[in-house]
Amino acid sequence: xxxxxxxxxxxxxxxxxxxxxxxxxxxxxxxxxxxxxxxxxxxxxxxxxxxxxxxxxxxxxxxxxxxxxxxxxxxxxxxxxxxxxxxxxxxxxxxxxxxxxxxxxxxxxxxxxxxxxxxxxxxxxxxxxxxxxxxxxxxxx
Amino acid sequence: xxxxxxxxxxxxxxxxxxxxxxxxxxxxxxxxxxxxxxxxxxxxxxxxxxxxxxxxxxxxxxxxxxxxxxxxxxxxxxxxxxxxxxxxxxxxxxxxxxxxxxxxxxxxxxxxxx
Numbered sequence: 001x002x003x004x005x006x007x008x009x010x011x012x013x014x015x016x017x018x019x020x021x022x023x024x025x026x027x028x029x030x031x032x033x034x035x036x037x038x039x040x041x042x043x044x045x046x047x048x049x050x051x052x053x054x055x056x057x058x059x060x061x062x063x064x065x066x067x068x069x070x071x072x073x074x075x076x077x078x079x080x081x082x083x084x085x086x087x088x089x090x091x092x093x094x095x096x097x098x099x100x101x102x103x104x105x106x107x108x109x110x111x112x113x114x115x116x117x118x119x120x121x122x123x124x125x126x127x128x129x130x131x132x133x134x135x136x137x138x139x140x141x
Numbered sequence: 142x143x144x145x146x147x148x149x150x151x152x153x154x155x156x157x158x159x160x161x162x163x164x165x166x167x168x169x170x171x172x173x174x175x176x177x178x179x180x181x182x183x184x185x186x187x188x189x190x191x192x193x194x195x196x197x198x199x200x201x202x203x204x205x206x207x208x209x210x211x212x213x214x215x216x217x218x219x220x221x222x223x224x225x226x227x228x229x230x231x232x233x234x235x236x237x238x239x240x241x242x243x244x245x246x247x248x249x250x251x252x253x254x255x
Contacts, residue, residue, distance in 0.1 A: 016196065017220075019195070019196055020195070021199075024203070037184075041184075041205075044203040045203070048179060048199065048200070048203050052196075104175070104194055104196060105175040105176075105190075106174075106176060106196075108175075108177050110174075110176035110177055110179070110180055
């Protein structure tokens with residue numbers, strides 16, 4: 001299927017001021033394409049969560065969006081500590097966020113479960129000491 | 142109920158004067174954990190929170206909420222207010238507690254979910 005949009009957003013570690021800007025732009029682009037509002041909401045929630053994870057947990061990374069006729073693919077790739085126990089990280093309420101993130105209202109341990117719930121397909125790969133890659137697919141009905 | 146009608150009901154001060162208060166509120170919510178709000182936020186929501194930083198604006202905008210309400214006269218950062226105006230998000234500040242604000246919204250018929 002041909003790619004309609006390909007966009008790459010660099011996301012900096014610990015940059016809480018700009019956090020959410022990539023997701024806002026992703027939402028704007030999809031809205032312009034006329035994507036259904038329910039799908040748009042699901043993509044927005046998942047992209048914001050994954051963007052915040054890059055800010056909170058990684059040493060920096062990027063968010064990539066590809067849109068084709070069948071749907072939206074979001075890929076988050078980072079350099080960072082990686083996730084030692086993915087099964088544990090996927091549990092609601094489990095978080096390793098630091099004090100700064102928690103004081104801002106993050107670190108509720110909802111990020112990864114929220115992404116999985118909102119995406120039609122969700123996969124996560126991580127290598128300790130190297131980084132994490134999350135791929136999500138949202139079907140356009 | 143419109144945002145303009147909610148303002149007197151909760152004795153609020155309107156913090157984003159360049160944004161129209163004509164938006165319809167369809168449900169109400171209170172929570173300070175942003176990830177939790179991302180999971181439960183909805184279109185047309187009036188969200189009561191003590192958080193005042195930039196990410197509040199991002200969460201409210203991404204969920205297409207009607208307004209953000211700061212309880213107990215908490216002030217929002219100037220940067221966040223500017224961002225809210227830029228994005229067209231209504232921000233209200235009320236002297237009442239989050240509990241009292243939600244009580245008044247519920248009594249006025251605003252439901253917990255759409």
